Amino acid sequence: MAKWKAWLITIAAIVVLSAGAIFMALYNNLNTEWKYQRQAAQIALNESPVLHITSHSVFTDTVQEEVFSGTDAFGTQWYAFVSGPPWKVHAVRTKSVLKQAQVKAIAAKAGVHPISMHLGYLNGQHHSAVTASSQVVWEIYGTSDTGKRLYLYLNGETGKQLWKYVLST
Template sequence: MTKRRILWISVPIAMVVIGIGVLTYFWNLLSPYWAAEQQAATYVLDHTPLDRLESYSVFTAAGVEDVFRGEDGFGRTWYAFYVPAMRRAFVLPSTAVLPADEVEKRAAARGLEVQSITLGYVVSDEGAPSWAKSGTAVYEVMGRSNGRLAFLYFNATTGQLLWQDALVRS
């Protein structure tokens, strides 16, 4: 064999070996992050009416929780809120949840320049306010009000403002 032929054979083999090594490295680096979401999705599919998941988001206002939207076997849409700390899921039919654009209008009416809207669930505990004693689905609306970063929390089923927080001017 000539040197040129050896080079043409060994370079692609070396590139494949390096590529496999890089993919393995990133797979091992990222797989622990996927495990939590996979566990949450499996729990929701096994313990709620949902048979098929359509969307996923994370809600962090009341501790980290996984929020899924999906359908049951009859085609009805549901929201499932998985709370990892409790290893429990709470569900609401989507018909009981106000559309995000309705909540955006309510936040804008209060003078908030809306930047994001996130749906989540506030789990009841002993120190919970009276409105949250049985647990409540909420919309967290983040935006700017008078130059301050502000957060408004609306009941996701009634649209009632539950509480608000404003950070110092930034």
């Protein structure tokens, strides 16, 4: 009977230690990302009109871009697009950008059924590749009427289609 108790205690200790090791590995992995996001948020607060952040999302261009929305001292709503390091911040008033509901309607007219939508800011390389009056874009990942997966990029201010990439099956 004593052998069973020893084995049971040993197995329980191994399970607890393994769970602790997995937790620490996950925490260290996520903590690095959280640290980057905290730095980007502080940069947005320091170098843009945004004084209070209300939401956050991520846009992936050639670099990862943290997108914050928030308000300034007068209650005006802004988007702050932060990429880096080296840190670059671009601020745009939200009233100059199409709302998500408007973008969904434009996508539907183009035959795209959105799965996810992300607002982003084009870097100089991609902005020069298209004739867009704005560097703010909506990236829409969705399906076409025929069921194919695709990415649709729209000008963030006008809704004009910039690119459409149909993914191969």
